[in-house]
Amino acid sequence: xxxxxxxxxxxxxxxxxxxxxxxxxxxxxxxxxxxxxxxxxxxxxxxxxxxxxxxxxxxxxxxxxxxxxxxxxxxxxxxxxxxxxxxxxxxxxxxxxxxxxxxxxxxxxxxxxxxxxxxxxxxxxxxxxxxxxxxxxxxxxxxxxxxxxxxxxxxxxxxxxxxxxxxxxxxxxxxxxxxxxxxxxxxxxxxxxxxxxxxxxxxxxxxxxxxxxxxxxxxxxxxxxxxxxxxx
Numbered sequence: 001x002x003x004x005x006x007x008x009x010x011x012x013x014x015x016x017x018x019x020x021x022x023x024x025x026x027x028x029x030x031x032x033x034x035x036x037x038x039x040x041x042x043x044x045x046x047x048x049x050x051x052x053x054x055x056x057x058x059x060x061x062x063x064x065x066x067x068x069x070x071x072x073x074x075x076x077x078x079x080x081x082x083x084x085x086x087x088x089x090x091x092x093x094x095x096x097x098x099x100x101x102x103x104x105x106x107x108x109x110x111x112x113x114x115x116x117x118x119x120x121x122x123x124x125x126x127x128x129x130x131x132x133x134x135x136x137x138x139x140x141x142x143x144x145x146x147x148x149x150x151x152x153x154x155x156x157x158x159x160x161x162x163x164x165x166x167x168x169x170x171x172x173x174x175x176x177x178x179x180x181x182x183x184x185x186x187x188x189x190x191x192x193x194x195x196x197x198x199x200x201x202x203x204x205x206x207x208x209x210x211x212x213x214x215x216x217x218x219x220x221x222x223x224x225x226x227x228x229x230x231x232x
Contacts, residue, residue, distance in 0.1 A: 013044055013059075018091035026102045027109070029055065043069075051107045052141075052163070057094070066090040070105050072148055073141045073161050074168045074185055080151075104149055113147060113155065116175045120200075120209050122147070122157070127217045131158065135228045138162045138169065152176070158220070160228060167231055171196050171220060180216045184231055191231075195223040 013019060022045065024031050029047040036043050040061040048054035054071040068082040079101060084090040094101070103109045113122050125144045133140050138160040142148055148156035153176040160169045166188040173180050182196030198216040205212040 013087075016087060016091070018087070018095060019045060021095075022098075026099050027106055029053070029102050029106070047102055049106070053105050053107060055102050055105060068094060068101060070101075072105050072107075072156075073159060074163065074166065074188065075148065075150070075156070075159075075170075077151055107142070107146060109146070114153075114175045116178060117155065117173055121213055122173065125213055125217070127213075127220065130217075130221060131224075135160060135225050138167070138228050142170075147173075160224075165232070169224070169228055169231060180220075182227075184227070186231060193227065195227050196220055 019033065022031055026047055028049045030049070032046045032048065034043060034046055042059045042061070043056045044059065045057035046054050048071075052071075052073050056069040056071065058067050058069050059065070060067060064085050065083045066085070066087060068079040070077055070079055082090070082093050082097070082101070084093065112118075117123075122144050128143050128145050131140055131143060139162075140158075141161045142156050142159035144157045148159075150156050150172065152174070154172045154174045156170055157173055157180070158169075158171040161167070166185065168185040169182065170184075171180065171182045177199070179199040180196060181198075182193045184191040184193050196216075196219055198212065198219055200212050
């Protein structure tokens with residue numbers, strides 16, 4: 001299916017078998033057939049749950065692709081494994097993987113860790129019990145017990161959010177760089193921080209891998225509240 005003009009997308013999609021055969025519910029996510037425009041993006045399917053998580057099926061005029069977009073709290077990002085300019089090819093890729101894709105964003109499911117992170121002990125990291133549920137109006141949304149698989153080898157370990165303000169503090173682990181780092185959003189706009197950077201060093205941490213998590217934990221707990229207060 002080739003989309004000639006975006007103002008006729010809805011008309012061209014109405015008889016698409018993929019849309020018409022979608023299940024009404026996947027896990028605790030409910031299907032909503034919508035048609036909304038945000039710039040060059042047209043969303044026509046959304047699965048959402050009560051935990052501020054949603055999966056969107058989107059057509060983007062910019063590249064002419066059908067894409068899968070994940071929404072978890074204030075995180076919104078494409079799953080770059082699933083895209084195509086051809087609707088039939090896109091459906092063939094997505095339909096059999098739909099539950100698995102949704103499971104990856106569900107906060108009630110544990111996405112797990114890559115082998116590098118698993119070897120370091122993130123899954124049993126004791127910091128989980130030390131994280132406040134709320135700091136200055138920011139609610140704890142993601143913990144290392146149920147990480148979010150993100151982009152380019154990164155996993156979200158911790159996220160505090162103030163949804164009303166569009167503010168967020170997130171702490172990641174990147175399996176390719178083997179490091180922990182943080183990112184901020186203020187009014188949904190990215191801000192840089194070095195407050196949580198801890199890189200695995202083979203010479204220092206190789207023989208005692210728990211030292212890496214210990215250093216990361218100390219830095220996170222030391223800087224968590226001051227950074228959130230400064231974010232406002």
